[in-house]
Amino acid sequence: MTDDGGPIRVLLVDDQDLIRAGFRMILSVEDDIEVIGEVADGREAIEATIRDEPDVVLMDVQMPGMDGIEATREIVARTCEPKVVILTTFDSDEYLFESLQAGASGFLLKNSDPDDLVSAIRSIADGYALLAPEVTQRVITRFARTPGQVVRDADRMAELTERERDVLVLMARGLSNAEIAAELVLGEATVKTHVSRILMKLDVRDRVKAVVAAYESGLVAPQGG
The missing domain is CATH 3.40.50.2300 (Response regulator)
Structure with a gap:
């Protein structure tokens, strides 16, 4: 709905x-x-x-x-x-x-x-x-080959609070809002607010692009990368 x-x-x-x-x-x-x-x-x-x-x-x-x-x-x-x-x-x-x-x-x-x-x-x-799960790893690998590619993303990443960065790292691991709430011992509504602020500060439309920015800026390192 x-x-x-x-x-x-x-x-x-x-x-x-x-x-x-x-x-x-x-x-x-x-x-x-x-x-x-x-x-x-x-x-x-x-x-x-x-x-x-x-x-x-x-x-x-x-x-x-x-x-x-x-x-x-x-x-x-x-x-x-x-x-x-x-x-x-x-x-x-x-x-x-x-x-x-x-x-x-x-x-x-x-x-x-x-x-x-x-x-x-x-x-x-x-x-x-x-x-799709079968393509997610390829996205991560792509950004592992081009670390720090987008300076703008790194600059905007600096605007995030420590808690917002924590939330973004868990988003990059593929966790849902409920799972992030459990991991950080927060209310799900609070996590949703953090996610909204992350999207606004990074000037992105959705979670995929926020995660892409996290990898490009170097905030999150691909596993094995």
Whole structure:
């Protein structure tokens, strides 16, 4: 459910009718999720996003005309919402990093379990961000090869309080708000406030990009890196 108690409004973007029908079937049985539209290319996705204001866009990568990564970049630049989840059959580092750079809030493979897709939509709509487990380590490895790449992130990291840095380190380990609360002996509402302040101070949209900034700045070192 969204903050106003309504269902999570989802836009499906894929050039294959069968794929869209499959996603619609999976999501149609969920009481808290509503598919509000389907489009077949990136340009239509931008138009539908502006017109229909979905909460989450499930975005294919390879489509005729404008591809999903360019469409994601346009959507993020034009609107504060919605959040975009890249869905692709291509387990490619190039797609992964381009998707994150374009502003996507999540990246999943189309062969993911249907339950994982549903959970991802709920998490994204609730303000979280995620990567498919099989690609998370590649993100960490990528930043291990380029430590301290973004000076801006290091400067902004210095603005965090000690407690906010503690929370960010645990976020980078993949812990949920509830798990962070238990680890730091804090209330979950307090953790949520810390997370919001971290995103604001780092000037990022979601948790994935906050974690990326933590690795780039050197606050968090990849395991074995």
